Amino acid sequence: MQWLINGGLHPKANATTLRVAEDLAARMDYDTGHVLYGLDTMAARLDISRASVARHISYLRELAALAWVQHGTRTNRLAAKGLKGYQGTATIYAAVIPAAYDHAMGHTIIGSGYNARIIVDLRTQPKPVDNPPVDNSSTQVRETPSLTVVKKSGQVQVVGGVTTTAQRQRTDSTPTKPSSKKRGTILGATVTASGMRLGDKLARAIRSRVSWTRKASHDELRWVCADMGEQQWTENDAVRFVVEAGLASHAGLAWNPERPHRLLAAALRAHQEQQEQDRQMDEARAQAVAWEDSTAYREMADRASLAALFSAVEPEQERTDEDRKRAQLYGWDDWERVAAHYAEDPDDALDLYEERLCTYAVGKAARLEWQGSRA
Numbered sequence: 001m002q003w004l005i006n007g008g009l010h011p012k013a014n015a016t017t018l019r020v021a022e023d024l025a026a027r028m029d030y031d032t033g034h035v036l037y038g039l040d041t042m043a044a045r046l047d048i049s050r051a052s053v054a055r056h057i058s059y060l061r062e063l064a065a066l067a068w069v070q071h072g073t074r075t076n077r078l079a080a081k082g083l084k085g086y087q088g089t090a091t092i093y094a095a096v097i098p099a100a101y102d103h104a105m106g107h108t109i110i111g112s113g114y115n116a117r118i119i120v121d122l123r124t125q126p127k128p129v130d131n132p133p134v135d136n137s138s139t140q141v142r143e144t145p146s147l148t149v150v151k152k153s154g155q156v157q158v159v160g161g162v163t164t165t166a167q168r169q170r171t172d173s174t175p176t177k178p179s180s181k182k183r184g185t186i187l188g189a190t191v192t193a194s195g196m197r198l199g200d201k202l203a204r205a206i207r208s209r210v211s212w213t214r215k216a217s218h219d220e221l222r223w224v225c226a227d228m229g230e231q232q233w234t235e236n237d238a239v240r241f242v243v244e245a246g247l248a249s250h251a252g253l254a255w256n257p258e259r260p261h262r263l264l265a266a267a268l269r270a271h272q273e274q275q276e277q278d279r280q281m282d283e284a285r286a287q288a289v290a291w292e293d294s295t296a297y298r299e300m301a302d303r304a305s306l307a308a309l310f311s312a313v314e315p316e317q318e319r320t321d322e323d324r325k326r327a328q329l330y331g332w333d334d335w336e337r338v339a340a341h342y343a344e345d346p347d348d349a350l351d352l353y354e355e356r357l358c359t360y361a362v363g364k365a366a367r368l369e370w371q372g373s374r375a
Contacts, residue, residue: 003101004063013059019046020056028095034069037091057093064098104366125216185226186265188270192230196222199229201277202238210242210253220261227268241267284329295322319352327352335361 001021005013023042028035039055043050060066072091185191203221206213213221228238245267246252257263331338331353340363343348349358 001060001065003100003104004065009098009100010059013056013063016052017050017056017059020053021064022061024060024066024093025095026207033095034092035095037072037093039091064100066098067094067096068092069094099153103363105370148284185230186224186268187227189227191226195229196226197229199223199225199227202228202233202235205235206242208254209239210246212256213264215256215258215262219354220259221264224261224264224268241271248260281332324352324354328354328357331357331361335364339365 001018005018010017020042023046024035027038039050039053043053046053057066061068068091070089070092073089075089119191123374125293137215185195189195202225203218206221206225207218225238228241233241242264246265246266249257249263251257251263335357338349338353341352342358342362346358353361
């Protein structure tokens with residue numbers, strides 16, 4: 001919370017917001033991550049008004065640090081149990097770690113949603129070093145989080161993170177015909193006999209050489225390795241990939257995953273996304289026009305010549321789309337300059353480099369600073 005508030009991710013969050021968060025943390029059940037709201041007792045304990053407590057609770061929710069588990073109502077809970085007296089239904093909140101914090105710290109999260117993270121009691125641990133945020137989203141519309149799952153009609157719900165299958169609920173007993181389509185791998189490739197044979201061989205090599213993967217069954221690992229088999233990976237390639245994925249998430253060091261195959265499935269997807277980004281970047285570089293041959297360069301040279309001729313400096317020209325395209329093309333390699341530009345003038349940096357490149361550059365700088373403080 002100190003990182004979120006000091007980073008300015010909410011324009012109204014302040015020291016009072018932190019006091020409210022500390023009060024919730026002191027009473028939180030760290031087995032579930034849940035805490036009872038108790039508005040009246042909080043207001044008395046913190047010596048601030050009920051309206052102020054409610055307002056700062058809303059700031060925490062807008063920061064994505066709290067999620068609703070149960071809405072409080074005036075319904076008498078004692079009457080439902082056949083008891084005398086009155087007791088309303090309590091409001092319960094759940095602690096949440098925002099994606100911006102994970103992104104800035106370089107955390108790898110397996111799965112998705114509230115249940116994707118293991119809750120750890122950090123009250124006795126040293127406080128984290130402050131780092132600049134990835135992006136200041138104070139000008140964007142905020143959506144307060146909730147644990148309630150909203151499903152559209154006919155939507156398939158997948159629970160518990162990354163899976164290779166999904167359970168579908170049928171509304172009738174009509175038998176289904178077997179599909180003629182071949183089954184796809186995790187990355188969507190068509191399964192072939194040769195690929196599955198190689199995947200089986202790679203799974204055995206991984207289980208024998210990487211100890212933390214042995215909590216997964218051979219069939220679970222073999223299915224993850226199906227994509228490696230289709231891409232003709234060698235045993236050394238597969239083992240090296242698994243070791244690097246484990247190091248990135250501290251598997252086998254700080255913790256041993258209960259479902260190693262899910263960790264590897266997420267790593268495969270991330271690897272594929274990175275390869276696609278690299279491919280797009282290579283294509284953009286191949287199609288880029290040299291700076292000396294660009295229209296912007298020639299116009300700049302012409303303006304410089306005229307300025308020298310008439311000993312006058314022309315007013316600054318408006319930025320062109322070609323200026324932006326060139327800056328975005330080379331900004332990925334020179335991310336330090338992009339981060340420095342964003343720190344000096346965020347609006348101008350976003351206009352020149354666009355949000356995706358600025359987010360990458362600032363996040364990269366934040367992670368390096370955090371790693372340096374840990375060294």
